[in-house]
Amino acid sequence: MLKASCNGSDRVQFMAQCGFAGQPASVLVRRRSVSAVGFRYPMNRVLSVRAIVSDRDGAVVNRVGAEAGTLADRLRLGSLTEDGLSYKEKFIVRSYEVGINKTATVETIANLLQEVGCNHAQSVGYSTDGFATTPTMRKLGLIWVTARMHIEVYKYPAWSDVVEIETWCQGEGRVGIRRDFILKDYATDQVIGRATSKWLMMNQETRRLQKVSDDVREEVLIYCPREPRLAIPEENSNCLKKIPKLEDPGQYSRLRLMPRRADLDMNQHVNNVTYIGWVLESMPQEIIDSHELHSITLDYRRECQRDDIVDSLTSIEGDGVLLEVNGTNGSSVAWEHGQAYQQFLHLLKLSTDEGLEINRGRTAWRKKASRL
């Protein structure tokens, strides 16, 4: 299970003690309810204001804090939808976010999903104290952790394209919350991707999953649509399928991957997006050259820290045989909407004798369209 960020509760209490809560700044306005947000949140969503609080100049603090909020809000191209149940934001793909294919990388897309989830929480006045934990959750010492993430991309946006992402969350089962995303090319209104992520409540102390009473969950779900709304409603979608553990040593591997400083959050835990990069590291070159990543599904099992060293293993799913150029048979192939996808299973594990599992994944690849 991947824990994202740290003791938000302390920071929020600090803000309250400073008498800053309740000021018309961009955060901590309404604490009635919260929405779960995706991936990792930096503490300073709240703390960009905290930095000013330490200034000790009350008048300056309020004015500058409020201005900082509104200027960023104005320039942020996102807002809640009319019914208040979802949030949309536009992003432009920058030159440094494109990869070898001249299109946005899947890591860029994952970063944007994280960003929009975070902004959704902030826009409902929810204190993104790292996690979008409700006041009751904080009292009970509970935090959200990512359990599964699934991203599908049909058309990777190119440099300078504008992508509009809509996101919302809803309950899932007794302990879970899911956050869904739809990505559209803003210029054509075409859906270019969909994603869904599942989050569970965990006790911060015991590090165990915890079930909660309905009213605790209600606090969380108040901003979520009541009617189930799934970004990926298809029942045979990879986002629902179990991911088996592949057999060590795997058909392809890239060993001894190390977290870099940029991969770590404030608690020195590796952030979710880094795992995507590690999973792709052991993909065979011929697939990277000839195919495009259609979807990736990751189950998070264990968090990874600064000094951990990780092995990335990949195997072709099913009978372990790659598609021939024109062949479309074989159990390593999945069919969806009349198109064949080559599937792989992945495992990230610690590079120790025990080899504890960090996460497992499945990817599906489609042949690249021939370029002129």
Add this chain to the structure above:
Amino acid sequence: MVTLGTSSTLCSFIGVMLPQQINFGYRGKQEVKHARCGGFQIKANVKTPNKDDNSLRVTTSSTLDDFVFRQNFTIKSYEVGANEKASIETLMNYFQDSAINHFKTFGIHRGGFGSTEEMIKRNLIWVFTRMRIETYRYPVCDEVVQVEAWMSVAGKNAVRWNWLLRDSKTYQVLSKASSGCVMMNKLTRKLSKIPEEARREFESYFVNSSLMIPEDGIKNIPKLNVTTADYICTGLKPRWNDLDINLHVSNVKYIGWVLESVPESILTNHELCGMSLEYKRECGRDSKLHSLTAICGANNNNVEFYHLLQLEDRGVEILRGRTKWRPKL
């Protein structure tokens, strides 16, 4: 080519020399172009020098207006580091993005990162040879910053990019940077002179400005080796995400590797305030590097280091650098 008048004035914030009078060359009428990226470029009226420029200005708005490009960025949640501030890589990304977008507004961009028609004909691409950044304050998440970028001459076969990063509300300079770019043949991977035809395409956009960051003291960075280094980090391997459209490791990613061998105590208690990098050679997917760091000096609690990135097996030098650190507030 645009030339500047002789008198200059000091920007009131930092010791940045700003041109006070601009004699414009032959460019046309006043025009504001809005680039898709959100930046804009103003070409000032070229018939008469702008008399308003005689006063000391806090901002550069009318002085370097000709061919200075401005672009706003909002610091995103994934662009901050563990210290809750924008990382140095984020600042470098903004600088380079604004340079590419500036180049695009010239109307001569035909593909890749700033390749013009004459460059594409000859299989030429731009590569960075050096990068210098000084940072006074790192912006935090959600903060909006404004980057100003302009291009100036650096000899016959290189181009210099200059940048200022400002707080978009107060216009205070948070960071300034400059870099050198040269052309490389993407097939032979060898550096190339700038062909006359290519130079003609963009030479009219040069601003002949004073250097943004003084060059003194940064001239000679010694080459470290395993015995002279104080800290070494081995086994650094490029990931897919490190490669850019030119299929080599993007120059921004090298910074992360340089910092890998900086001791943890420095990263915890100090902040990177100056960095000077010289790129020697590119590396690709299959490279394996080590990062060497040596203490170069310390005074007033500030620390300086020399750095080297090298291929582990053949000892080929990829980059050398120097960093300056000041205690965190």
